[in-house]
Amino acid sequence: MDNYNYDNYDSPQSSSSGSGEPPMRPGADGPFPGPGPATVAAEGAHTGRPAGGPMSPHGPQNTQGVPTLHRTESSLSPTGAPGASGTQGPPGEQSPGIVCEQVSRSFGSVHAVRDLSFTAPRGAVTALVGPNGSGKSTLMLMLASLLAPQRGRVLINGVDPSQDSAAVRTTVGWMPDQFGAWDSLRVAEVLEVMGRAYFLPTDKVRARVNELLTLMDLVPLAQQPAHVLSRGQKQRLGLARALVHGPQVLILDEPASGLDPASRRRLLRVVRQVAEHGATVLVSSHILTELEEMADHVVFLDAGHVVDSSSVRELATRPRPWRIESLNATALSRALGELGVRHHGVVDPAHTTGGHAEAVVDLPDESTAAKLLRDLAAKEAAVVTFGPATGRLEAAYLASEAASREGAL
Amino acid sequence: MNGTLSLRPRGLWLTTSLELRQRVRSVRWYVALGVFTVVLFGIGLLALAPALVSSEWGAVAPVARVMFSLQMLLVLFAMLLVTPALSAGSINGDRSAGTLATLQASLLSPLEIVLGKLLAGLITGLAFLVLAMPSALPLALLGHVSVFYLVRVVLMICFLTFCVTAIGLGLSAITQRQLGSVVLAYVLVFGVTVVGPILWGVSATLLHQEREVTGYHTEYDDYSSMTGGVCVAEAEVRPVWRMDLTQPLMWPNPVVMLAETAPGQDMTASWEDMDAENSPDVLSLLKFGMRELSSSPHPSDYNSCSPGDENYPEDLGSPRSIPMWPMGVGAWGLLALGSLILAVFRLAVPIKHLGKGTRIA
Numbered sequence: 001m002d003n004y005n006y007d008n009y010d011s012p013q014s015s016s017s018g019s020g021e022p023p024m025r026p027g028a029d030g031p032f033p034g035p036g037p038a039t040v041a042a043e044g045a046h047t048g049r050p051a052g053g054p055m056s057p058h059g060p061q062n063t064q065g066v067p068t069l070h071r072t073e074s075s076l077s078p079t080g081a082p083g084a085s086g087t088q089g090p091p092g093e094q095s096p097g098i099v100c101e102q103v104s105r106s107f108g109s110v111h112a113v114r115d116l117s118f119t120a121p122r123g124a125v126t127a128l129v130g131p132n133g134s135g136k137s138t139l140m141l142m143l144a145s146l147l148a149p150q151r152g153r154v155l156i157n158g159v160d161p162s163q164d165s166a167a168v169r170t171t172v173g174w175m176p177d178q179f180g181a182w183d184s185l186r187v188a189e190v191l192e193v194m195g196r197a198y199f200l201p202t203d204k205v206r207a208r209v210n211e212l213l214t215l216m217d218l219v220p221l222a223q224q225p226a227h228v229l230s231r232g233q234k235q236r237l238g239l240a241r242a243l244v245h246g247p248q249v250l251i252l253d254e255p256a257s258g259l260d261p262a263s264r265r266r267l268l269r270v271v272r273q274v275a276e277h278g279a280t281v282l283v284s285s286h287i288l289t290e291l292e293e294m295a296d297h298v299v300f301l302d303a304g305h306v307v308d309s310s311s312v313r314e315l316a317t318r319p320r321p322w323r324i325e326s327l328n329a330t331a332l333s334r335a336l337g338e339l340g341v342r343h344h345g346v347v348d349p350a351h352t353t354g355g356h357a358e359a360v361v362d363l364p365d366e367s368t369a370a371k372l373l374r375d376l377a378a379k380e381a382a383v384v385t386f387g388p389a390t391g392r393l394e395a396a397y398l399a400s401e402a403a404s405r406e407g408a409l
Numbered sequence: 410m411n412g413t414l415s416l417r418p419r420g421l422w423l424t425t426s427l428e429l430r431q432r433v434r435s436v437r438w439y440v441a442l443g444v445f446t447v448v449l450f451g452i453g454l455l456a457l458a459p460a461l462v463s464s465e466w467g468a469v470a471p472v473a474r475v476m477f478s479l480q481m482l483l484v485l486f487a488m489l490l491v492t493p494a495l496s497a498g499s500i501n502g503d504r505s506a507g508t509l510a511t512l513q514a515s516l517l518s519p520l521e522i523v524l525g526k527l528l529a530g531l532i533t534g535l536a537f538l539v540l541a542m543p544s545a546l547p548l549a550l551l552g553h554v555s556v557f558y559l560v561r562v563v564l565m566i567c568f569l570t571f572c573v574t575a576i577g578l579g580l581s582a583i584t585q586r587q588l589g590s591v592v593l594a595y596v597l598v599f600g601v602t603v604v605g606p607i608l609w610g611v612s613a614t615l616l617h618q619e620r621e622v623t624g625y626h627t628e629y630d631d632y633s634s635m636t637g638g639v640c641v642a643e644a645e646v647r648p649v650w651r652m653d654l655t656q657p658l659m660w661p662n663p664v665v666m667l668a669e670t671a672p673g674q675d676m677t678a679s680w681e682d683m684d685a686e687n688s689p690d691v692l693s694l695l696k697f698g699m700r701e702l703s704s705s706p707h708p709s710d711y712n713s714c715s716p717g718d719e720n721y722p723e724d725l726g727s728p729r730s731i732p733m734w735p736m737g738v739g740a741w742g743l744l745a746l747g748s749l750i751l752a753v754f755r756l757a758v759p760i761k762h763l764g765k766g767t768r769i770a
Binding site: 146165174176180182184185193199 | 412415417419420423427430431435503506507508509510511512513514515516517518758759760761763765769
C-alpha cells in the first residue's frame with residue numbers, strides 16, 4: 001500500500017495552493033458532467049447545516065413537515081422553569097454553558113472519568129465521542145446534577161451543581177440513554193408529569209405538552225401507554241421529556257439510538273433549533289455521521305479523559321481518506337501516477353460493489369482534495385465519484401488510539 | 410442541604426399521585442379491594458345471623474363486639490400483607506425502571522419524592538381500613554363499641570401502616586434489588602408478628618425456675634360448708650415464670666399493639682355481670698392475656714385467699730399493669746423515622762457515594 005504524500009503533491013496544471021473552496025462535486029458546471037455521486041452528495045448533506053457557521057439557522061427551511069417554533073414562544077427556548085434566567089446574550093459574551101475542570105469520578109477501582117476538562121459553548125451543539133466505557137454517560141450524569149465529581153469542578157451556566165443543585169436542575173434538560181417509562185402513564189401523561197415536576201404553571205403544562213407532542217410527532221401516540229412504545233418512539237418521547245421545561249442546557253445521551261431515518265432527521269432539526277435558541281447542547285452518540293451533521297464542536301473521550309477536541313469545521317482541515325471512483329481503472333491509475341499521488345491501490349471494477357474502479361487516497365485537507373479533483377479531471381481519469389471515504393468525525397476518531405480499543409465504535 | 414428538604418404541596422401531591430397511578434392503577438387492585446369488602450360484610454352477617462334469626466337480641470352486642478375486633482384484626486393483616494410489597498419495591502423499583510433518576514433530575518426534592526411515596530403507601534394501606542368501615546361501623550354500633558375505642562383502633566392501624574410503609578421505603582432505598590427489599594420487609598413484618606411471639610413463648614421454657622415463695626391459702630373450720638375461712642401464709646416452692654424479661658419481644662408485635670387499644674376489662678367479673686359495653690372482645694382478651702402473662706412476679710400472684718377471709722393479707726397490693734403500646738409505638742416510630750431520613754438522604758443529588766453495583770440511570 002502506498003501512502004499519498006500530500007506534502008509533495010503539486011498539480012502540474014495549477015499552482016493553486018488550495019485556497020478557496022472550489023466546487024467539490026462534479027456536476028453540470030464542473031468538468032465531469034453526469035449524475036452526482038453518492039459520496040459527494042453525502043458530503044453535501046453535511047452542509048445541511050448551512051455554511052454560515054455553527055450558529056447559522058438550520059431549520060427554517062422545513063422540508064419534512066417538522067414544526068419550526070418561534071424563538072419567543074417555543075418550548076425549545078430556554079425559558080419557563082422557575083429560577084431560570086431565560087436571558088441569552090450572543091454566544092461569546094457569556095461564560096460557556098458547560099465547564100468541566102479536571103473532573104474525576106471513580107466507581108471502586110474503575111476510573112470512569114479522569115482529570116477531564118472541556119467547555120461547551122452556548123448556542124452550539126457539542127458532541128461527545130468515545131468508545132464504550134470512555135466515561136460519556138458518567139460525565140453526563142455529573143452535568144445533570146445527579147452525580148458528584150470526586151475531584152474537580154463542574155459549572156453549568158456558571159453554577160456548580162454541588163453548591164446549588166436545584167438551580168442547575170432548573171436549567172438542565174437530560175435525556176438518559178435508556179428511557180425509563182412509568183408503566184401506567186400514557187405518553188401525554190408522561191410529559192404532563194414532567195411539566196409538573198418542574199413546577200410549570202398548570203395552565204402552561206398542557207399547552208407545552210401539546211407543542212412537544214406535535215414537535216416530536218407523538219400526537220398519534222399521545223394516549224398510548226408509554227411503556228409499549230418502540231425504542232425509537234421512546235427516544236422521541238425522551239427528548240420531548242427533556243425539553244418540557246425549556247432548558248438552557250440540554251444533555252442528550254445517545255439520542256439517535258433506535259431511531260428510524262426520518263426520526264433522526266427530526267432529531268437533528270430539533271437539536272439544531274434548541275441550539276439556535278441559545279441553549280448549550282451536549283450530545284453523545286455512536287452514530288458519527290449523525291453527530292457530524294448535528295454538532296458544531298466535538299470532544300473525543302478515551303479512558304475517561306479528553307484526548308482531542310475541535311470544531312467540526314476545523315476537522316475539515318485534518319487529513320482523512322478520500323475515495324475516488326472511475327469508469328476506467330487504467331486511466332485512474334495512470335492519472336494518480338502522473339500526479340504523484342500515493343494511494344492504497346486501484347481496485348478493479350469487478351471487485352467493487354459500485355461497479356467502478358476505486359482508489360482511496362489520504363489527503364491533508366479539503367482544499368487539497370479540490371485541487372486533486374480538478375487535476376484528475378484534467379488528466380481525463382473518468383472520475384464519477386470523488387468524496388471522503390469517511391466523515392470528518394469518523395476520520396478524526398479513527399485516527400485516535402481509542403479507535404483501536406475493544407468496545408470502540 | 411442543596412434543596413434536599415424542600416417540601417411543596419404541588420411536589421408532594423405529584424409524587425403521591427404518580428405513585429398511586431403507578432402502583433394501584435389496575436383492575437386487579439379494584440377486584441381485590443372489592444373482594445375484601447364483600448368478605449368482611451359476609452363474615453359480619455354470618456356471625457350475627459344466628460342471633461338475628463333467633464331474635465335473641467341480647468346476644469347481638471357481645472357477638473358484634475367480637476366481630477368488630479376480628480374485622481379490625483383482618484384489616485391489620487391485610488395492611489401487613491399489602492403494604493410491604495408496595496413500599497419496599499418503590500424506590501429501587503423506580504431505579505431499575507429508570508424513572509427515579511428522571512424525577513431526581515427534575516425540581517422535585519428528595520423529601521417530596523420520599524414523602525409522596527409514603528403518602529401513597531399510606532393511602533393504599535388505609536384503603537383496606539376505609540373499605541372495612543361499611544361493615545365495621547354497624548358492628549361497632551350494635552356492639553356498643555365506644556367512639557374512643559374506635560378512634561384508638563383506627564389511629565393504631567394508621568400508625569402501623571405509616572411505619573411499615575416508611576420502613577419499606579428505607580429498605581427500598583438501601584437495597585439494590587427490588588426483590589431483596591420486599592423480602593426484607595416481609596421478614597421484618599413476619600418477624601415481629603409471628604417469630605416474636607414464638608420466641609417469647611419458647612423463652613418460657615428457659616425462664617422459669619422453682620423458687621420458694623410465700624403462698625396464701627384459706628383453711629376452713631368446716632370444709633363442707635366452706636365457712637370460717639382463715640387465710641394462712643406458708644412458704645412453699647413453686648415454679649416462677651419470668652416472661653416479663655422477654656416481654657420486649659412482644660412490644661413491636663402489631664397484634665399486641667392493636668390489642669392495647671382495647672379498653673381494660675375486669676376479667677374477674679362473671680359473664681352475667683358484664684353488660685354490653687364491657688363484654689370482652691378478641692382484642693381486649695389479647696390485651697388482658699398479654700399483660701397477665703408478661704407481668705413480673707408479684708406476691709399477690711400466690712394469694713388464693715378471698716378478701717372476706719380472716720387474716721387476709723391486705724398489704725400485698727396488686728401487680729402494676731404496665732401498658733405495652735408506648736414501647737411498641739416508640740420502637741416502630743424510631744425505626745420508621747430513621748428509615749425515612751435514610752431514604753431522603755439516599756435520594757439526595759448530586760450523589761457523592763454510590764453503592765457497589767448501583768446504577769443511577
